[in-house]
Each structure stands twice: as structure tokens, then as C-alpha cells.
Amino acid sequence: MLNGGLAAWTAAGHPLDSGDVIPEPGTVTLPGYSTAGVLDARAAGERAAAGGLLDVRAAERFRGENEPMDPRAGHIPGARNLPFLHYLEDGLFMSPARLRGLLAEVGIDSGEPLGTSCGSGITAAHAALALAEAGIAADIYPGSWSQWSRRDDLPVETGPAR
Numbered sequence: 001m002l003n004g005g006l007a008a009w010t011a012a013g014h015p016l017d018s019g020d021v022i023p024e025p026g027t028v029t030l031p032g033y034s035t036a037g038v039l040d041a042r043a044a045g046e047r048a049a050a051g052g053l054l055d056v057r058a059a060e061r062f063r064g065e066n067e068p069m070d071p072r073a074g075h076i077p078g079a080r081n082l083p084f085l086h087y088l089e090d091g092l093f094m095s096p097a098r099l100r101g102l103l104a105e106v107g108i109d110s111g112e113p114l115g116t117s118c119g120s121g122i123t124a125a126h127a128a129l130a131l132a133e134a135g136i137a138a139d140i141y142p143g144s145w146s147q148w149s150r151r152d153d154l155p156v157e158t159g160p161a162r
Contacts (some may be wrong), residue, residue, distance in 0.1 A: 041160035044141035064158030096134035
């Protein structure tokens with residue numbers, strides 16, 4: 001992943017290819033699949049109850065005021081909200097010190113076990129990468145709100161984080 005995306009690449013003066021590109025075969029081998037760093041719904045709920053689940057969806061979705069995709073609106077009880085655009089500056093991850101400050105503002109202790117969640121898991125992975133860049137380990141709940149909100153056996157909170 002490139003911090004700042006394609007815009008950062010071109011701003012740094014790196015070239016782009018416009019024609020067909022056939023990449024050289026890689027040499028990466030993956031010895032086996034591991035679920036380390038991945039939270040299931042039970043673990044995400046426990047992490048949230050302990051104040052260590054960061055939901056990076058837009059604030060109005062987190063609070064349950066607007067839910068354009070999923071069957072129930074709100075958030076996992078106990079989760080904290082930090083919309084993903086808030087930890088970016090000019091399209092780049094903000095400094096580790098600023099990110100730690102933002103986490104503290106939303107009630108997250110970056111020294112405790114953290115998890116990330118979003119709508120479908122994609123931005124949760126982005127948040128975990130931003131945290132890793134700041135030296136903070138975080139597990140990802142890939143099912144995120146889309147999975148949680150479809151399970152009637154799981155509780156939902158609305159309103160701001162406690």
C-alpha cells in the first residue's frame with residue numbers, strides 16, 4: 001500500500017505506464033493462512049466492551065442517524081468512533097503523535113489491545129495500517145458492521161460513544 005496513493009506517487013515525480021504491462025512473476029510464497037490479527041464477532045464485541053474497538057465509519061452512521069446499506073443502524077456497544085478521514089492529513093497518514101492524541105480524544109488507550117471495524121472491513125484494514133505505521137498494533141474485524149448488523153442475536157447501540 002502506498003501512503004497517499006497514486007497522487008503521492010506522481011507528486012514525488014515517479015513515472016506511470018500507460019500501455020499494457022506484463023509484470024515479472026513474483027517469488028512470494030505464503031506457507032499457510034493464519035487468523036492472527038483477525039477478530040470474529042464475539043472477539044470484536046469483547047474488544048468493544050473493553051473500550052478497544054475503533055469504528056472508522058462516518059459519525060452519522062456510527063450514531064445510527066443514517067444507514068444507507070445495512071439492516072440495522074448504530075454501532076457495536078462500547079465501540080469508539082474516529083472516521084477514517086480524521087486520521088489523514090493531505091491524503092497521508094498523520095504523525096504517530098497526532099494519531100495517539102486523536103485516539104485519546106475518543107477514549108482509546110493506544111497501549112491496550114485494539115481492534116478496528118468499519119462498514120465492510122476494507123476501511124478497518126486501512127485503519128489498522130495507519131495504526132501500525134504509528135507503532136500501534138490493531139486486529140481487524142473484517143465482518144464489521146455489515147456482518148454485525150445482520151445478526152439479530154447481537155446488540156446494537158445508537159448515539160455517540162459513551
